[in-house]
Amino acid sequence: MRLVVVSFLMVFASCSSGATITDTTVVETELEPIPVPVSLYIVVSDTDDVISSVRTADDLVEIASRMTEIWSQAGIALEIEVVGEIVVPDDAIHAVADRDGQSFLRAAGEGRFEMPTPGTIVGFYVNDAGGVNGFAPFGSRVFFVTDEPTVHDERVSSHEIGHLFGLRHTAVDSDRLMFSGTNGMTLAPEEITTARLVAQGLVDGLR
Numbered sequence: 001m002r003l004v005v006v007s008f009l010m011v012f013a014s015c016s017s018g019a020t021i022t023d024t025t026v027v028e029t030e031l032e033p034i035p036v037p038v039s040l041y042i043v044v045s046d047t048d049d050v051i052s053s054v055r056t057a058d059d060l061v062e063i064a065s066r067m068t069e070i071w072s073q074a075g076i077a078l079e080i081e082v083v084g085e086i087v088v089p090d091d092a093i094h095a096v097a098d099r100d101g102q103s104f105l106r107a108a109g110e111g112r113f114e115m116p117t118p119g120t121i122v123g124f125y126v127n128d129a130g131g132v133n134g135f136a137p138f139g140s141r142v143f144f145v146t147d148e149p150t151v152h153d154e155r156v157s158s159h160e161i162g163h164l165f166g167l168r169h170t171a172v173d174s175d176r177l178m179f180s181g182t183n184g185m186t187l188a189p190e191e192i193t194t195a196r197l198v199a200q201g202l203v204d205g206l207r
Helices: 056-070 089-096 101-107 153-164 189-203
Strands: 003-013 020-030 033-044 078-087 121-126 142-146
Touching: 003 089, 020 033, 033 056, 033 189, 056 078, 056 153, 078 189, 101 142, 121 153, 142 153, 153 189
Parallel strands: 033 078, 033 121, 121 142
Antiparallel strands: 003 020
8 A cells, every 4th residue: 555755844934033944754644545446458359350459468468467567656556347359340440540539439329339347437448549658538437558558558558547537638747657658657747636436426427
């Protein structure tokens, strides 16, 4: 469990000299874990191996394990409910390759393919994500990750989950999870606060 260090700055003004005395007290606060169910799927075609993901279930299990470590720093417990493979119509797979996640989701909504165990968050691992490492369609609870990202698999997966938790890109520090195109994995205190609020809302069905 992550311990957040909170510093309280106590300033005392001396009436006689006008001098300022600063005292810093460090208090450790344990974060209550927020469990977030996650399902991860390998996307394949039943007609064209070329557009199918080449990942394996073992790949996703390893990615999932590392993702849970990254998000533990925010006290968010990613609970992997299922790691599986789903057969998706070719046009929906091509839509993702055009970075059109909404058409993919519409195909699912129309019953053209099935997700046996959808979690609060769903990750799809695809052959091609439109020339980017991954993306999360606006207003959804899903993310897509390409087979060959330029950064670590668990990092791009966690980065996209960060967007689902309401976090935006930062250009401040390349060690940060929300800095684009690096292997940074840290979260700023304000990002932790935002992510926890949104994560709890997702779990409670409020978002």
